[in-house]
Amino acid sequence: MSIARRADVTASAESPARVLAWDLPTRLAKWLLAALVGLAFASKYYGDIGLVWHQWNGLAILVLVVFRLFWGIVGGSTARFAGFLRGPGAVAAYAASLLRGRPQHFLGHSPAGGWMVAALLALVAAQGLTGLFTSDDIVVYGPMTAVASDATIASASAWHQRLYPFLLALIGLHVAVNVAYSLFGRDNLIAAMITGRKPAGSFVDRAPATPGAIGRALACLAAAIAVVFGGIALAGGDPFP
Template identity: 40%
Template sequence: MPGPSAGVSVRLWDAPVRLVHWALVALILFSWWSSEDHLNWHRWSGYAILGLLLFRLWWGFAGGGAARFASFVKGPGATLAYLKTLGRREASVTPGHNPLGALSVVAILAVLFAQVATGLFTVDIDAFEGGPLSDRVSFETGRAIAEIHELIFRILQALVALHLAAIAYYLVWKKTNLVRPMITGRRWLPSDPGLSKAPWWSLVLGAVLAGAAAWFVSKGLRL
């Protein structure tokens, strides 16, 4: 495994990225568990997920270093070039997400946004429970959106399974532990890539804006 002789220990993932990542993991599992018999908790879990997603979107532009979308979202050329290296057994030294991993991250975030958005309009089969915007649509439309909401979750499950398979592949084949840096924030790299840091006020502003937006949505877009 990489160590001091292999390079330098770099602060890769900042605390906001790691907190959002693991909070989403916990809340997705909680939402899954609460989707049948605890709909009130399910709704609040969805609002929390929305707040985290909005903050991650903000942090992808206003955050620092590896958190920025610009640092890992690449074009088709870079992605195809990276695909050619997958069969090699040497450890991955890409700081942050590699071009293929970036597609996985963007896809999961997009599907989560779609999952939350449809949940806002869903209505249960007895019309007793619904999302905060369910009064904006008919019962039939709300039920149709509920079906889409469930389908999107199946897509999310598939993406998470692929994500976990990729983590296992990198651990076994490329001898690269992708989980530890998401816990500690640090990773050994051949050299320091010089990742920038975001100012503290950007973190505070993003958290306030994301929290306020999620609260506003939870109130049915009513003050």
């Protein structure tokens, strides 16, 4: 056996096998959405006169949310909502396994984690949608304010502010749980969402994951752009702040 071959065998023996957990489009959508939400918060308070970039951030966030909805139907196995949104019984069983100190291990999202993802997407979507109708009557006019009633604008503007602390709290909880699980659990969830892989093992769900096709992801992205910008234009709004 050659020296190089022996080195490969030794490295394989020393390194645990890893399996695909999340495909590239799923990971990119997650990190881009996190970055855009952070930029939206920053642009609201720092140097964005007229909140132009804030509105573009909001539109980009809506595109990513719609993309994620499409990808949750046709994407990779661990990206599909049908694969990780489980019923109350599954959530209760997972919670019981945690309390017993013998947690169930999932290749994709756990039952609790799956509903956390759904809640985050719902809150981010609500924040983005209310932003379309938000105005301060001075310099900020959302893309849909020209065709909305004063009552709708006032209600949307109020909800845009009310949802803000709930979204921050849920993001904080999501980050804290992932950090804690990565430090003290069996899987490093943060590293897995970067690399897309987890150490091979016994999982409740199917392993390895089946990745979604890149061409299908691009089609979902194109459809999401059309839904957001086309929907605003068809409704009589201004999709370009």
